[in-house]
Amino acid sequence: MMEKWSRVMQIAFVYVGTVVGAGFATGKEIVQFFTQYGVFGAITILLSGILFILLGTRMMVMASRLGASSYKQLNDYLFGRTAGSIVSGVMFFVLFGVTSVMLSGAGAVFDEQLGWSSQLGILLTIVFAFLTMLFGLKGILSINTIVVPMMIFFSFSLTAIVFKYIEGISFSLPTFPAFLSPLSYVAFNLAMAQVVLVPLANEVKDERVIRLGGMLGGAFLCLILLSSHISLLTLPNLLTYSIPMAEIVKTSFAPLYSFYLVIIYGEIFTSLVAGIFGLQRQLEAWIRLPKTVLLFIVLCGLYMISLFGYHALLSVLYPLFGYISLLFIFLLFYRKIPR
Numbered sequence: 001m002m003e004k005w006s007r008v009m010q011i012a013f014v015y016v017g018t019v020v021g022a023g024f025a026t027g028k029e030i031v032q033f034f035t036q037y038g039v040f041g042a043i044t045i046l047l048s049g050i051l052f053i054l055l056g057t058r059m060m061v062m063a064s065r066l067g068a069s070s071y072k073q074l075n076d077y078l079f080g081r082t083a084g085s086i087v088s089g090v091m092f093f094v095l096f097g098v099t100s101v102m103l104s105g106a107g108a109v110f111d112e113q114l115g116w117s118s119q120l121g122i123l124l125t126i127v128f129a130f131l132t133m134l135f136g137l138k139g140i141l142s143i144n145t146i147v148v149p150m151m152i153f154f155s156f157s158l159t160a161i162v163f164k165y166i167e168g169i170s171f172s173l174p175t176f177p178a179f180l181s182p183l184s185y186v187a188f189n190l191a192m193a194q195v196v197l198v199p200l201a202n203e204v205k206d207e208r209v210i211r212l213g214g215m216l217g218g219a220f221l222c223l224i225l226l227s228s229h230i231s232l233l234t235l236p237n238l239l240t241y242s243i244p245m246a247e248i249v250k251t252s253f254a255p256l257y258s259f260y261l262v263i264i265y266g267e268i269f270t271s272l273v274a275g276i277f278g279l280q281r282q283l284e285a286w287i288r289l290p291k292t293v294l295l296f297i298v299l300c301g302l303y304m305i306s307l308f309g310y311h312a313l314l315s316v317l318y319p320l321f322g323y324i325s326l327l328f329i330f331l332l333f334y335r336k337i338p339r
Contacts, residue, residue, distance in 0.1 A: 021267055063194075102275060129276055245260070
């Protein structure tokens with residue numbers, strides 16, 4: 001029983017660690033999708049939580065029954081083989097871009113917060129990622145088992161500290177984009193999270209463990225979003241800050257700031273290794289080379305892109321992938337789970 005619940009918690013933590021990233025940790029993403037709508041943002045967060053629980057669990061159960069070892073196999077089932085190959089190809093390039101941005105973000109933490117060279121930060125992060133990925137899914141499980149509980153503790157602690165400062169909350173009627181926020185937020189994040197959650201579900205096999213892990217992970221995501229949203233409500237003119245969460249920590253509880261930097265880096269790193277895993281797993285289907293060689297190729301590619309940027313291509317691929325993500329969750333709901 002203890003072993004089963006341990007695996008449930010591991011799935012839940014990987015789910016959370018794969019979805020959250022730099023935008024989540026800085027608070028910018030939460031402001032953009034939820035907090036700018038004031039109190040109504042809490043309602044949209046609850047809707048997002050329900051979608052994360054239902055659709056994330058459904059995706060993992062579907063992947064397990066399909067025996068899908070990579071996200072392409074799930075996409076082939078959802079979209080059909082031809083369209084699935086196109087979707088997986090677009091996803092590969094978007095994933096490469098997002099992961100390279102995560103690598104740049106890790107370097108920025110070293111540069112802006114520690115006063116070290118960003119290149120040194122990037123290279124150290126690459127070394128950490130290489131060592132983690134040598135253990136494959138086990139490495140990802142281990143990292144998330146450390147980082148995610150820390151993130152949950154930090155999020156809840158900060159909310160408890162700043163809760164008494166909440167005042168002047170907006171009660172204005174929500175605009176139409178507010179109603180789309182839960183759908184678009186969950187769609188993009190689930191489409192990206194499948195790179196790890198699909199093979200993880202395939203390896204776990206036990207459907208009861210998968211279901212409990214998916215539901216618990218979705219619930220954790222909802223609670224973390226809600227607690228961060230409550231904290232961000234205390235910040236006036238929150239749309240003007242590039243890192244709103246840092247402002248709250250500095251003004252409300254400065255001793256937590258060093259811990260907050262660890263959380264930011266940890267969240268960036270969990271998303272980074274998730275992306276690396278997805279890229280490596282897809283290359284394995286295309287190129288017959290040892291896993292270590294493919295890992296080295298992925299890391300070198302990410303390093304080069306982090307230097308020269310990927311923004312022009314992402315400006316085209318991001319909107320396209322946004323539409324694909326919406327279709328993805330529709331098909332995830334519409335397609336029957338294989339028996």
